[in-house]
Amino acid sequence: MRKPRRKSRQNAEGRRSPSPYSLKCSPTRETLTYAQAQRIVEVDIDGRLHRISIYDPLKIITEDELTAQDITECNSNKENSEQPQFPGKSKKPSSKGKKKESCSKHGSGTSFHLPQPSFRMVDSGSQPEAPPLPAAYYRYIEKPPEDLDAEVEYDMDEEDLAWLDMVNEKRRVDGHSVVSADTFELLVDRLEKESYLESRSSGAQQSLIDEDAFCCVCLDDECHNSNVILFCDICNLAVHQECYGVPYIPEGQWLCRCCLQSPSRPVDCVLCPNKGGAFKQTSDGHWAHVVCAIWIPEVCFANTVFLEPIEGIDNIPPARWKLTCYICKQKGLGAAIQCHKVNCYTAFHVTCAQRAGLFMKIEPMRETSLNGTIFTVRKTAYCEAHSPPGAATTRRKGDSPGSLSEAGDEEGLKEGCGEEEEKEEVEEEEEDEGQGGVGGPLKGLPKKNKMALKQKIKKEPEEVSRDTPSTVPMVTVPQIPSYRLNKICSGLSFQRKNQFIQRLHNYWLLKRQARNGVPLIRRLHSHLQSQRNAEQREQDEKTSAVKEELKYWQKLRHDLERARLLIELIRKREKLKREQVKIQQAAMELELMPFNVLLRTTLDLLQEKDPAHIFAEPVNLSEVPDYLEFISKPMDFSTMRRKLESHLYRTLEEFEEDFNLIVTNCMKYNAKDTIFHRAAVRLRDLGGAILRHARRQAENIGYDPERGTHLPESPKLEDFYRFSWEDVDNILIPENRAHLSPEVQLKELLEKLDLVSAMRSSGARTRRVRLLRREINALRQKLAQPPPPPQPPSLNKTVSNGELPAEAQGDVTVLEQAPQEEPEDDGDRDDSKLPPPPTLEPTGPAPSLSEQDSPPDPPTLKPINDSKPPSRFLKPRKVEEDELLEKSPLQIGSEPLQRLLSDNGINRVSLMAPDVPAGTPLSGVGRRTSVLFKKAKNGVKLQRSPDRALENGEDHGAVGSPASPASIEDEQHSRKRPRSRSCSESEGERSPRQEEETGVTNGFGKHTESGSDSECSLGLSGGLAFEACSNHMEKNWSACLLKNSISV
C-alpha cells in the first residue's frame, strides 16, 4: 500500500492551517480504513468537523451546559460556522475521548436558568505528584539507509496476495511447500533494492530531494492530516489534496491528471505560457493550470470538489487575451490578470506572477445575506510595484537561487497601496450536506474546495525542476542479472526455489511496468525519480538552469550596484556634512568674535607685506644685546598674534598701535639706509593702506569693543558705500567747494580719490580719478602758493602765544609745502629747486586724515578745526609732557617750536595714521637710530657716521646720555599713543641747550622722515624709486626747517 507522503513537520501550535478545512479534533481520514469510514458520520459543528462512529452513543446535552466559552468560540469562528442543523440534539463523540461539547440551539421560547453550581468540599487529600512526562512520547528516528536496506520495507498489496495465492495453489498442486507472504515481501524488497542499485550504478547522479516540497498551486508547504501534500508518482508533482481536488487519497499510487491522461506528451496550459505545474483538463479537452483557472475570473471549475473540468475559457474576453505579461513579456500567449491597484494596469500571467513571487492572496469571506450565507473569495494580486508592505517579509530560508535577488527587488518597491480588491463570489451550497450523513468520510471535504486553495501565496520561486514539463518517463525496469538473482535468494531455502524466483521476477517486472517503472518502495522511488528527472531533462534543465543562474547573478550584480550607488551617495553626503561643520565653525567664530576675525585677517594681510619675515618674530636679544637699551617695548607679529588670540585687543586702535610700534621700533633702532629700515618704511606704507581698509570695515560693520562682537544693529552705513558719481562730480567743480578751506577741500578730494580708485575699473572711474588727481594737484599748488618762508615765523609766534589755532595753521603750513612737491613728483624729479620736501606728506596722510579725524562722519564739509580732534585728545598729555620736560627756562623759548613740531607730528600722525604711522616721531628717532645703528654696526658706541658728523655734531651728546632714559620713561608713560609719545620724547631729547641744533637735528629728523614719507607717497603713487628722491628732498626739507628754527 502506497501512502501519500506526508510532511514530517509538526504543525506549530497556534498556526493556522493553510486550509480553512483543517480538521483538528476528529480522527483523521487517514487513520480510517474504508470500511471504518463507511461507519462514520461526519458532522460539522461550529465550523468544526467531527466524525462520529455510528455506533457511538450520543448524549443529550441541554444548552445550559453550553459554556460561555463555547459561545464565544462559536461566534468567533471565522470560517464556516454554519448553524448546526439539528436543534435540540447535541452529540458528544465520546468514542475518541473528545471533550468537544457541541451546542444546541433552541428556539428562543425557553427561559434560561443559570446553572447552579453544586459542589462539596473534599477533605484535604493532596493529589499525588504526577510523574514527570517525557518531553516527547514518540519520536521518529530515521534509520540510516544501510539499516533500511537490510530491512524489509515492502508491503504486500491485494494484487500480490492474489498472485501469491495463485502461485501457492499451484505449488500445492505440485506438492511443494507454500511460500509465505513474508518470504514474498522479502524477495520483492530485495529485487527492488537490487534494481535501485542497478539504476544508480548506471551513472545517474543524485539530485533534488524535495523534503521541503510545497504545493505548486498554493505554494505553501503546510501539511495537515486532512490536507496532505500529494506527490504524483510519475512527475513528482506536489499538490495539496484540496488544491488539486483529491478529496480522498487513493490507495496505491497516485498520478496527477496529466500523467494519468496524457502520459506520453507534455501538456500546455491554454491560459499561460508556462510549463509544468498542476494541470487539469478543460471542458474542451485542453489543459490548463489549476492556479490559472482559480485566478482568472471568468474561468471556473465545473465540479468544485474535484476541481475539474475547467470551464468558461470561452467567456474570457478578448481583451484579456491581448494583455502582455510584464514578467515574461510574451504577447498573445494565454490570458493574464491585472494588478488590483486602482490605476495600475500592469498585467501578468498567474503562473508568471507566482514565479516572480508577486503578492497574491486569496481569502475566504463570509457574507450573510437574506438568502443564507454566501461565501466569497477575495483574491488580490498586486504587481511588483504595488505589493503591500511587509509582503516580502515572510520568506523561507534556504530557498533556491533567485529568491535573494527577488528579495532585493522587492525591497525597493514596498509601498503601501490601497486595499482595492476584486471580489469574486462563489456561491456555495448551503451547509446541509454534512448533516445528511450521506457521504462517507469524503463528505466533509467536498465543500468549497476552491476556497481551500490557500489564503496566502508565499513568494517562493518554483524549483527549477518544476519549471520544465514533466515528460512521461520511459518505462525502464533495470534487468537484474541472474547471478544477482541467485545471490538474492541464496539466503532462502524452499523447494523449487529457482522456478519461483523466476516467476516472481517476471511478476515483479510486470508490476513495475504497470506502474510505469516506478519503484514499489516509496523511499527508493523518490531517489530514483529525481535521478531520472535529472537525466531526462538534463538538456532542458541545463539551459533553463543556466539562464536562471545567469539571471540570478546579474540580479545580484544589479543589487550590488545599487548598494554601491547608495554608498557613493552616502559618501558624498558625509563629505558635504564635513564641509558644513567647517563652515559652521567659521560662522560661529564670526558670530562670537567678529572683531578678532577682522583683526586676524588684517594681521594676515599685514604679515603678507613682510615677505622677508623681518617682523615675524621677536628680536633675538642674543644677536643684538643692546636692543632693549633703545627699544623699551619690542613688538612683532607673533606677539601681536598672541595678543590677538588672547583677546587683548579691544579696539582697532590698540592693534594699530602695536603695528606702529613694530615699525617705529625698527626705524628707531636701525639706520635709515639699512634694509631693515627700508623694510619698516615699506611695511608702514603698505600696512597703512591695509589698516585704513580694516578701519573702514570695522566702522561699517560696527563692533562692540566691550564684547568683541557685533553691535546689536549695524551702524548706519556710511557714505563710503553709498557713493555716487554725482558726489564726485560735484566736488570736482571748484565753485561747489569754494566755501571750504583749501585744506578741507584737499581732504575731500583725497577721500573721493580713495573712494573712486576703490571702485571697479571703468571708463567713468578712470576719468574721474584723473580729474580728481588734477584737482588735488591744483589745490595743492594753490595751497603752496603762499610763500612758506614768511609764514613760519608768524606762525610760530602765534604758537608761542599759546594759541591753538596757530597750531592748526602751522599744520597748514606744513601741508602747504606739500602740493609743491607733488607736481615735482609727477614732473622732473631732479629739479632741485626748492620744492619743500614734505610734499609727499599730504598725499599720504591726507586721506587718512579724513578718515581718522572724522571716522564716522560723512565727508560733509566741515570747518577747519574739526579736522583736529586727535590733536585735541593728545593735547593734555602732550602739555603735561612738555611741562615735565621743560623745567628749564630755556625750554620755554623752544616750546613753540616743540609745539609746532609736536603738533606737526601729531597732526601728521593723525593725518597719516594708518598710512604713515610715524611721522615726526621718527625725526628724533631717525637721527638717533642712524647713529645707533652705526654704533651697533661698527661696534664702536660713540662713533659717528662720517657723513652725518657735521650735522649731528652736538646732537650726539644729547642723544647719547639724557635722551634714552627719558624716552623710556615717556614711553612707559604713554602707552596709548606711541606716536605722540615718541614725538614728545623726541622733543624731550632735545634739550633746550641744544636749541640751536635742534633745528638742525630736526632738520635731519625731518629729512629722514620726509624721506620715508616720500617713500611712502612714492610707494603709494606708483612705487617710484625713492632713494634718489629722498636724497634729493633731504636738503630741501632740512633747509626749510633750518629756517624755521633760525627764525625761532
Next chain:
Amino acid sequence: MATAMYLEHYLDSIENLPCELQRNFQLMRELDQRTEDKKAEIDILAAEYISTVKTLSPDQRVEHLQKIQSAYSKCKEYSDDKVQLAMQTYEMVDKHIRRLDADLARFEADLKDKMEGSDFESSGGRGLKKGRAQKEKRGSRGRGRRTSEEDTPKKKKHKGGSEFTDTILSVHPSDVLDMPVDPNEPTYCLCHQVSYGEMIGCDNPDCPIEWFHFACVDLTTKPKGKWFCPRCVQERRKKK
C-alpha cells in the same frame, strides 16, 4: 552546477556583506548622533558666551572659546570618521562587485566552452540594447577604468560561439542595463549627468566633481600621469 562552484563561493563571501553594511551604517549613524549632540552643546556654549561675554576677562573668553573650538574639532573628527567609513564601505562593496564581475566573466567563458558545439534552440535573443554601462569606479584608485561591460557580450558575438550562448549572454546587458535610471543616482562631470561609459577621475582629492565623462573633457584615451579637471586646473593656476 559544478561550473558555478566559484560563484557559490562568491555567495558565501558575500553573505556577510549585508551585516557589514549595516554595521557601518550603524556606526555612521552613531557618529552622526554624536555630532549632533556636539552641535547642540556648541549652541549652548555660544549662547552662554554671548550672554556673558561682557563680564568675561580675556582669559576667560579664550577659555570659553577654546571649549567651543574643541567641540568643533571633535565634530570634525567625527565627520572625518564618517567620510572614512563611507569610503571604506564603498571600497568593500566595490571589491565585491569587481570580484563578481570577474567571476561572471569566468562563468560566461565556462558556459561558452560548454555550450560550444551543442545545439540548442534559442528562444530568439533579445536585441542587444545599448544602455548605460556600469562604470568601474574607484577600482584602480583613480583613472584606471575598465572598458564597460557592454563591450563584453558584443565582442563575444563577433567572435562567434554557439547561438545559445549568445542568447544567454545577450540577456546580460539588456537586463542589467535596461534598469531604470535611479533618480537618486549621483551626477558627475561638468554636464551633471549620471555616469556612463568611460569616466576619468580628477586627481585633486578635493575636487567637488570627481568624475568626468571622457567626452566632456575632450578625452578619447586615458591620459598618462596625473589629470586634473578644468576647474581644478584653474584653481591651481590661481594659487600659483
